[in-house]
Amino acid sequence: xxxxxxxxxxxxxxxxxxxxxLALPVLTNVALSVHPGECLAxxxxxxxxxxxxxxxxxxxxxxxxxSIQVRHRDDWVELVAAEPRAIxxxxxxxxxxxxxxxxxxxxxGAVDVVAEPMVRLGAPIKEARRKxxxxxxxxxxxxxxxxxxxxxxxxxxxxxxxxxxxxxxDYPILLLDEPTASLDQANRDGVIDLIRQRRDQxxxxxxxxxxxxxxxxxxxxxxxxxxxxxxx
Amino acid sequence: MKxxxxxxxxxxxxxxxxxxxxxxxxxxxxxxxxxxxxxxxxKTTLLNCLAGxxxxxxxxxxxxxxxxxxxxxxxxxxxxxxxxxxxxWGFVHxxxxxxxxxxxxxxxxxxxxxxxxxxxxYGNIRQSASDWLERVEIDLDRLDDRPTTYSxxxxxxxxxxxxxxxxxxxxxxxxxxxxxxxxxxxxxxxxLRGLVDRFHLSAVLVTHDLGVARLLTHRLMVMQGGEVVExxxxxxxxxxxxxxxxxxLVASILPV
Numbered sequence: 001x002x003x004x005x006x007x008x009x010x011x012x013x014x015x016x017x018x019x020x021x022l023a024l025p026v027l028t029n030v031a032l033s034v035h036p037g038e039c040l041a042x043x044x045x046x047x048x049x050x051x052x053x054x055x056x057x058x059x060x061x062x063x064x065x066x067s068i069q070v071r072h073r074d075d076w077v078e079l080v081a082a083e084p085r086a087i088x089x090x091x092x093x094x095x096x097x098x099x100x101x102x103x104x105x106x107x108x109g110a111v112d113v114v115a116e117p118m119v120r121l122g123a124p125i126k127e128a129r130r131k132x133x134x135x136x137x138x139x140x141x142x143x144x145x146x147x148x149x150x151x152x153x154x155x156x157x158x159x160x161x162x163x164x165x166x167x168x169x170d171y172p173i174l175l176l177d178e179p180t181a182s183l184d185q186a187n188r189d190g191v192i193d194l195i196r197q198r199r200d201q202x203x204x205x206x207x208x209x210x211x212x213x214x215x216x217x218x219x220x221x222x223x224x225x226x227x228x229x230x231x232x
Numbered sequence: 233m234k235x236x237x238x239x240x241x242x243x244x245x246x247x248x249x250x251x252x253x254x255x256x257x258x259x260x261x262x263x264x265x266x267x268x269x270x271x272x273x274x275k276t277t278l279l280n281c282l283a284g285x286x287x288x289x290x291x292x293x294x295x296x297x298x299x300x301x302x303x304x305x306x307x308x309x310x311x312x313x314x315x316x317x318x319x320x321w322g323f324v325h326x327x328x329x330x331x332x333x334x335x336x337x338x339x340x341x342x343x344x345x346x347x348x349x350x351x352x353x354y355g356n357i358r359q360s361a362s363d364w365l366e367r368v369e370i371d372l373d374r375l376d377d378r379p380t381t382y383s384x385x386x387x388x389x390x391x392x393x394x395x396x397x398x399x400x401x402x403x404x405x406x407x408x409x410x411x412x413x414x415x416x417x418x419x420x421x422x423x424l425r426g427l428v429d430r431f432h433l434s435a436v437l438v439t440h441d442l443g444v445a446r447l448l449t450h451r452l453m454v455m456q457g458g459e460v461v462e463x464x465x466x467x468x469x470x471x472x473x474x475x476x477x478x479x480x481l482v483a484s485i486l487p488v
Contacts, residue, residue, distance in 0.1 A: 015474070084263075
């Protein structure tokens with residue numbers, strides 16, 4: 001079976017011009033691949049570059065060299081140094097990202113925030129809203145909040161809105177950055193169940209899970225991200 | 233698929249001062265391109281050159297028309313360029329007074345654009361004007377008032393309605409939210425975002441506000457001293473800025 005995502009020789013450093021062009025190497029020669037139905041957990045000490053790797057996979061950070069290939073509409077797309085519209089197309093159809101924080105849009109209610117990725121794929125608004133409401137319900141967001149903009153929601157509620165938003169479009173690849181960080185036990189279990197369901201249905205997942213219990217419940221493999229210089 | 237707008241090596245000087253230098257890019261259908269940078273970085277000059285409102289000293293702008301193939305914007309006759317500007321393009325000014333006719337009613341401001349592209353049936357024109365007022369969230373009982381009686385935020389929304397009623401393919405926007413209160417800005421941004429999505433608009437948006445750029449644009453070009461110093465996907469440029477100037481701009485955003 002073909003992988004959904006394959007990475008090789010990936011290098012990423014940050015150059016801080018305000019600090020006399022200080023160069024911070026973060027990723028050196030990273031290689032990995034993820035198959036459908038797998039969940040790869042990125043592990044390593046804080047500051048080792050787990051988030052940098054995850055953001056690079058989403059095309060959000062720009063690696064200096066190496067290759068990130070994504071299986072997109074039965075074709076391989078190279079994300080390193082790709083054109084913006086190529087990356088946007090991969091994000092629209094193939095790859096979802098759950099960050100720790102929701103970037104809220106003024107005046108847009110939770111249901112529409114969640115429905116948006118599906119509407120962008122051409123689904124009728126009514127159908128997308130119905131699915132958004134179903135997901136919000138499943139994730140334990142009280143119905144009275146659905147129409148409200150999530151700016152005033154609690155951290156845990158915002159995170160669940162974020163999760164619903166990235167699950168609605170059924171992306172074949174999901175990237176998760178601490179999806180349960182600000183959730184209580186009951187809500188955490190709900191999120192774990194949903195993600196495992198997706199994994200078992202064949203979604204390829206890469207995630208960062210600090211909570212070992214969450215990691216054990218979701219991940220099928222781990223990938224060690226070492227501190228630059230090799231001192232782990 | 234062809235790019236909708238292609239700029240090649242655009243340079244514009246004012247006397248000895250270079251306002252923009254060697255700018256090239258392709259804008260694809262459905263894309264919203266943001267041009268950011270501080271005042272005096274050449275953003276507005278670039279926008280005016282792109283829209284044919286200013287003639288560059290060097291370089292050219294090619295536009296893919298709806299039915300007449302590719303045209304060189306600066307080699308068109310004045311009459312054809314005006315026709316293009318009324319039919320396939322929109323231009324949203326920072327100061328709504330530049331984009332509106334202040335002496336006629338709101339309804340006439342919208343209707344005029346429709347008549348310019350051949351609409352003649354008064355009832356239909358008035359109906360379209362009402363629909364658009366509603367879409368930009370202006371009360372219908374203000375249809376016959378002049379924009380002089382409108383607030384700044386309402387004027388800006390009216391200017392947007394006047395530009396979009398003729399269903400342009402490409403919209404140029406110069407600081408559309410500049411000079412408005414923050415709450416009014418949020419409403420306008422949300423509205424623009426919805427309209428861009430719904431009508432699958434392509435746009436070039438000039439702003440110095442990186443928050444506005446984050447919300448509305450797919451791609452960014454960062455300008456400094458008339459040159460493009462960095463470009464990329466909007467979240468790449470804002471989250472992983474490479475150039476010293478972009479890093480400085482991003483680091484200067486005040487947290488709330």
